[in-house]
Amino acid sequence: MSHDAGGVRDALSALDSEYDAVVFDLDGTLVELLVDWDATATEAEAALAEQGVDAAGVDLWTMLDLADKHDVRPTIEDILSTRECDGAEVSERLPLADTVADLSVPVGVCSLNCERACRVALDVHDLDADVDAVVGRDSVATRKPHPEPLLATLRGLNATPESAVFVGDSPRDEESALAAEVDFLYVDAERSGN
Incomplete structure (x- = not known):
């Protein structure tokens, strides 16, 4: 684009x-924002798996929906917000x-x-x-x-x-x-x- x-x-x-x-x-x-979204998704998927939520093969926004559904949103939100803030610090x-x-x-x-x-x-x-x-x-x-x-x-x-x-x-x-x-x-x- x-x-x-x-x-x-x-x-x-x-x-x-x-x-x-x-x-x-x-x-x-x-x-x-300079964020490695693939690495973020991998980390979020692993965090959801630790909570017993299968998020294999879904995008981050779907992971957020799954986290909401299973009442574990803070876990994913913390990962996303940390990476986004780090990416904002060095953004273009x-x-x-x-x-x-x-x-x-x-x-x-x-x-x-x-x-x-x-x-x-x-x-x-x-x-x-x-x-x-x-x-x-x-x-x-x-x-x-x-x-x-x-x-x-x-x-x-x-x-x-x-x-x-x-x-x-x-x-x-x-x-x-x-x-x-x-x-x-x-x-x-x-x-x-x-």
Whole structure:
């Protein structure tokens, strides 16, 4: 996926006057967390196995669902959040992050990463002062593509769904925006149709 984001930057400049708030996904949109997701999945699978939960061959998000079902979520959440925070400390700033300070409307972050990792990455890249609300995977009871994380971010910005735009990098982000009835823009201009 391209992280050129030039077309999206231009679109955000134009949208700045059209919307009352802009919400960004974090990983893959503003920064790239340096996390070995395969190693994380292997560690999480082993931790679930120790709890008697078979998670062989499933992705991390399914592992979280299994952990919830078997009431062992803290075990997996600890593994994920530790690796995400470590990855946030050494994350790479992506080009779209340069637009955040230039926006004249409130800015939020809505992420599948834990809130602490979001805040670490924002701090590392000097974006924390320009972001008014942060909602991570552990901030609310549900996670994207459920609309609640995005809606919670908008509440933190005192914005309504019809007055905001969500910028992300994945179909899950787009599904979340659609479910919350929020306009959506892909960070990759080609996917956005720009």
